[in-house]
Amino acid sequence: QSALTQPASVSESPGQSITISCTGTSSDIGIYHLVSWYQHHPGKPPKLIIYQVNQRPSGVSTRFSGSRSGNTASLTISGLQAEDEANYFCCSYAGNYSLVFGGGTKLTVL
Amino acid sequence: EVQVVQSGAEVREPGASVKISCKISGYSFIDYHIHWVKQAPGKGPEWMGLMYREDSQTVYAGEFHGGVTFTVDTTTDTAYMQLNNVKSSDTAVYFCATGQWDLSHWGQGALVTVSS
Numbered sequence: 001q002s003a004l005t006q007p008a009s010v011s012e013s014p015g016q017s018i019t020i021s022c023t024g025t026s027s028d029i030g031i032y033h034l035v036s037w038y039q040h041h042p043g044k045p046p047k048l049i050i051y052q053v054n055q056r057p058s059g060v061s062t063r064f065s066g067s068r069s070g071n072t073a074s075l076t077i078s079g080l081q082a083e084d085e086a087n088y089f090c091c092s093y094a095g096n097y098s099l100v101f102g103g104g105t106k107l108t109v110l
Numbered sequence: 111e112v113q114v115v116q117s118g119a120e121v122r123e124p125g126a127s128v129k130i131s132c133k134i135s136g137y138s139f140i141d142y143h144i145h146w147v148k149q150a151p152g153k154g155p156e157w158m159g160l161m162y163r164e165d166s167q168t169v170y171a172g173e174f175h176g177g178v179t180f181t182v183d184t185t186t187d188t189a190y191m192q193l194n195n196v197k198s199s200d201t202a203v204y205f206c207a208t209g210q211w212d213l214s215h216w217g218q219g220a221l222v223t224v225s226s
Contacts, residue, residue, distance in 0.1 A: 003154060036212035051212035089155055093211045097169045103154035
């Protein structure tokens with residue numbers, strides 16, 4: 001499968017909101033309710049922040065939310081904080097017991 | 111508390127093999143798939159495949175078929191990923207992660223450097 005498409009980088013000021021898109025196809029995001037998002041600070045393990053499109057694991061801030069429209073999933077971070085500066089990548093089930101990742105988006109909090 | 115601990119960094123010459131371990135503790139080893147993810151320098155993550163939780167069957171992503179082998183030692187709750195005939199493009203951080211189709215717990219990653 002081809003990788004999901006994410007913007008390479010985004011930036012926003014503290015306190016603002018930002019949305020990161022993740023575009024796939026009708027064979028992955030468009031058909032399966034199995035989109036997840038990960039926050040990755042370099043040198044640390046990635047952290048699951050959204051699963052099944054819009055579910056937050058226990059302990060993840062309510063400032064993180066997920067949604068999907070057609071073949072595109074989105075991650076919204078509200079009330080940006082300096083600690084949110086990280087790489088974010090999406091992932092979707094793609095059928096036949098396989099996953100596909102996005103290329104990752106570097107978030108800069110100005 | 112779930113813990114996923116991987117083996118350390120490795121350096122190999124082209125053509126060699128390397129085996130990375132991934133020890134999982136804190137829940138029943140058989141309850142979740144074990145996924146392997148490659149992240150090359152400056153690139154996004156790539157899903158390499160998984161070991162299916164119920165019967166240790168493996169699924170390999172197309173581009174990794176034939177070049178990688180997943181195994182598990184259920185007596186020590188440790189999974190392994192072996193890369194064969196490595197080349198420079200295999201230089202990357204390799205993560206193991208657990209979950210079904212969302213990866214809830216990740217190892218710290220193991221850097222593999224391929225250099226002559």
